[in-house]
Amino acid sequence: MHSTGTRVQKHIGDPVSDTPPVDYDALQEIFDDIQSDIRYDHELNGCLNCGICTATCPAAHYYDFSPREIVQLLWTENLEGIYDAMQEKIWACAQCYTCAARCPFGNSPGGLVMLMRESAIKQGMQSAKDVLRPFTRVMLKLISTGNQLAPDMISAEHFPDWGPNISKVDAPLKALRAAIPMPTLNTTATAWEVNLKTSVELYTIWEMTGVLDQLQTIDENLFDVISDIMEEKREDYEDWLDEQDDDDD
């Protein structure tokens, strides 16, 4: 099935509210990118348009968002609709996968949303930049340590925006800490102290899987900061390896 929508100019990355439609080839390129992902055929097998996914979707209760609509857009290859959904709607999904457990076709609407999000990031869409901007600190920690949350962070001091609700998780903190098997992950002081070799391997994974390229498209400053940290750690690691060689001689 193919889109029959109008084919007038639009610039990728512009918010949908104040932009005209995108060039057809660009729309097709975005859809091809989503569809070419190895997960696509596992997550979309057909669609009855029954709405079970939307009825069970928590995000659909609170936002102008419907997994049924997302699946239908992809199933019918509605290129303009797919592009429009990528400007706002796809970011409402909570990635809980309740929809995937209920769909009679075995589809995973949440998984398809994830593919659309990844494509939005790759395309450097403004919606992806806007959504990810508040998470710069989290992304920095996650990419530089592989971990951004330790149980000792679950405190009123770290989450002032939770207000009195923090007491619900603050109280059983001992139990939460005990549930984490490795003592090294129990506090920020230890969880964020990553072994040099592990750090270098982590950066290499981010680099080789294209994560850093994607980061560069959405946040050039964060990319620069991480590249500097990475370079420094790689040099430290090389020095450490040289020292080991010297000791062996």
Ligand code: SF4
């Ligand atoms: S994705 Fe599945 S549950 Fe949702 S409308 Fe289509 S067939 Fe129904």
Ligand code: SF4
């Ligand atoms: S994964 Fe997303 S689309 Fe599916 S039920 Fe959860 S919030 Fe809704």
